[in-house]
Amino acid sequence: MSSIFDFVVIGSGLAGLSFAIRASKYGSVALITKGKIEESNSFYAQGGIAASPLSDEDSVEKHIEDTIKAGDGLCNTEVVRTIIEESKQAIEELVSWNVEFDREDGNFHLTREGGHSARRILHKGDYTGQEIQTKLSEIVRNQKNIFIFEENMAVDIITKFKFVGRKGGEVEDECYGAYILNKRTGSIETIFGKFVILATGGAGKVYLITTNPDTATGDGVAMAKRAGAKIANMEFYQFHPTVLYHHKEKNFLISEAVRGEGGIIRNKNGEPFMKKYHPMGELAPRDIVARAIDMELKKSGEDHVYLDITHLPKDFIIKRFPKIYQKCLSLGIDITKEPIPVAPGAHFMCGGVLTDSYGETSISRLFAIGEVAYNGFHGANRLASNSLLECVVMSKRALKKCLEYPKKIHIPQEDIPPWKSEKTIPQDEKILISHTWDEIRRLMWNYVGIVRSEKRLQRAYERINIIKKEVIEDYWKYYVSPDLIELRNIAITAELIIISAMQRKESRGTHFNIDYPFKNDIDFKKDTIL
Numbered sequence: 433m434s435s436i437f438d439f440v441v442i443g444s445g446l447a448g449l450s451f452a453i454r455a456s457k458y459g460s461v462a463l464i465t466k467g468k469i470e471e472s473n474s475f476y477a478q479g480g481i482a483a484s485p486l487s488d489e490d491s492v493e494k495h496i497e498d499t500i501k502a503g504d505g506l507c508n509t510e511v512v513r514t515i516i517e518e519s520k521q522a523i524e525e526l527v528s529w530n531v532e533f534d535r536e537d538g539n540f541h542l543t544r545e546g547g548h549s550a551r552r553i554l555h556k557g558d559y560t561g562q563e564i565q566t567k568l569s570e571i572v573r574n575q576k577n578i579f580i581f582e583e584n585m586a587v588d589i590i591t592k593f594k595f596v597g598r599k600g601g602e603v604e605d606e607c608y609g610a611y612i613l614n615k616r617t618g619s620i621e622t623i624f625g626k627f628v629i630l631a632t633g634g635a636g637k638v639y640l641i642t643t644n645p646d647t648a649t650g651d652g653v654a655m656a657k658r659a660g661a662k663i664a665n666m667e668f669y670q671f672h673p674t675v676l677y678h679h680k681e682k683n684f685l686i687s688e689a690v691r692g693e694g695g696i697i698r699n700k701n702g703e704p705f706m707k708k709y710h711p712m713g714e715l716a717p718r719d720i721v722a723r724a725i726d727m728e729l730k731k732s733g734e735d736h737v738y739l740d741i742t743h744l745p746k747d748f749i750i751k752r753f754p755k756i757y758q759k760c761l762s763l764g765i766d767i768t769k770e771p772i773p774v775a776p777g778a779h780f781m782c783g784g785v786l787t788d789s790y791g792e793t794s795i796s797r798l799f800a801i802g803e804v805a806y807n808g809f810h811g812a813n814r815l816a817s818n819s820l821l822e823c824v825v826m827s828k829r830a831l832k833k834c835l836e837y838p839k840k841i842h843i844p845q846e847d848i849p850p851w852k853s854e855k856t857i858p859q860d861e862k863i864l865i866s867h868t869w870d871e872i873r874r875l876m877w878n879y880v881g882i883v884r885s886e887k888r889l890q891r892a893y894e895r896i897n898i899i900k901k902e903v904i905e906d907y908w909k910y911y912v913s914p915d916l917i918e919l920r921n922i923a924i925t926a927e928l929i930i931i932s933a934m935q936r937k938e939s940r941g942t943h944f945n946i947d948y949p950f951k952n953d954i955d956f957k958k959d960t961i962l
């Protein structure tokens with residue numbers, strides 16, 4: 433079966449949902465998502481969403497300055513200005529979609545996180561993402577024009593050059609839709625769209641330790657790469673300094689807002705150490721805090737440090753951080769009385785599919801918005817709580833550009849072949865998939881993590897080449913399953929990160945190479961484009 437929609441949205445995090453809600457006023461929307469609608473990085477966002485100016489102590493200019501400072505020389509200042517200038521309107525829109533934020537005396541309660549020079553982060557307790565995703569999903573489920581495909585996974589993007597052909601001299605490719613695997617039936621269908629919106633989020637699962645849920649496997653970047661789109665700045669993977677360290681919990685974040693409200697990072701002897709590394713101490717930009725912890729751990733041989741908020745009033749802690757309090761208590765840690773064991777983990781993909789300031793990629797009518805995209809907003813390092821903001825603003829800008837296209841767009845359906853799968857045989861060695869998956873995640877953690885070196889990157893490069901070759905052979909030999917699709921995407925994403933990191937012979941933002949420990953503006957104040 434094949435269908436044609438005005439908009440095909442792949443991914444149902446905040447970027448995908450906010451786009452779908454808006455676009456449904458103008459045409460039919462297919463919302464494709466590989467799990468349940470709510471499941472996404474967006475759902476787990478704790479700290480909140482940054483906007484300005486929301487108080488007398490803040491301004492758009494200060495927010496822009498903080499974003500550019502965190503981005504360490506690679507932000508596109510025009511994009512930064514555009515997104516931040518639209519931030520107040522983005523909040524108004526979320527509120528109009530029934531999203532609630534905590535208030536104090538009628539005004540929004542504003543919190544603070546690393547790298548922010550003012551309190552400007554709106555939040556709902558420590559479960560802002562859950563509040564947003566729940567409210568937006570409710571709207572999407574009730575829109576007649578939105579056709580929801582849960583448990584459906586995009587496998588590949590359909591483009592003119594790849595599937596119809598390229599006439600001599602033609603330089604601009606265009607997008608027609610995507611092949612979609614129905615995870616319930618195992619069949620792969622063709623879904624056509626006048627506009628395809630990649631909103632597939634990040635790739636935290638490429639690393640052994642991550643804050644990201646299982647959906648974050650780099651599918652969007654890998655699909656865009658296979659389709660021939662440009663990919664930028666993949667070397668900049670942001671590590672969050674404080675992931676709960678506990679054998680029973682694999683990826684629970686302890687929000688930066690905990691430090692924003694006064695939390696102190698201590699070593700095993702109870703000594704605070706962050707001021708030694710940066711004058712902003714616990715609230716230094718994330719890359720600096722993550723590296724400082726990494727360094728302390730290497731010195732002490734320990735595997736975690738502690739985040740201490742026991743000096744704050746018990747009632748305040750329970751009210752302000754209800755989920756963190758409950759989660760830790762369920763594991764036997766009373767955070768009002770004892771410090772929380774934490775260690776860094778992979779958190780946010782700063783690079784991604786290269787787009788213009790409206791989210792359009794180098795392939796016409798293929799858009800990328802949210803964490804999957806690189807539009808210059810975050811540069812070499814993202815400022816905390818700026819990504820939920822980016823999702824809301826960029827989905828609006830993407831739609832604006834879609835609506836500027838002529839109404840009639842021809843999709844040559846008859847020229848697009850159905851997905852071919854006759855040659856495949858049943859996959860009976862599932863264990864190989866999980867072994868290879870594990871191999872890649874360890875390889876990335878050990879050789880392409882918080883601190884990198886030429887030797888480690890070279891080693892990672894040689895190994896990923898062998899692994900990728902095996903994965904691709906398996907891919908074409910066996911029935912295409914969700915696990916195999918994700919494994920292939922993880923392998924491709926890992927390779928993109930490694931190659932980009934090898935090209936950047938300096939240290940900047942989240943990319944730190946001990947063989948090139950300084951920033952080199954003369955040669956490298958530029959994006960890495962693959």
Ligand code: FAD
Nearest residue numbers: 443444445446447473474477479480586633802803817820
């Ligand atoms: P996501 O929310 O990740 O959504 C991606 C969607 O794509 C999912 O629905 C997924 O299932 C789907 N998908 C992926 N691949 C496919 C495929 N092949 N086919 C179909 N569907 C697919 N940012 C902030 O600004 N403030 C915060 O407080 C904050 N806290 C965070 C806390 C945690 C624990 C994490 C992990 C991230 C946090 N971030 C925060 C970052 C922020 O949540 C994300 O960057 C942002 O939500 C990304 O939104 P998105 O819509 O681009 O992607």
Ligand code: SIN
Nearest residue numbers: 478479687688816817
């Ligand atoms: C957090 O709450 O620490 C995460 C905020 C973010 O990643 O923006």
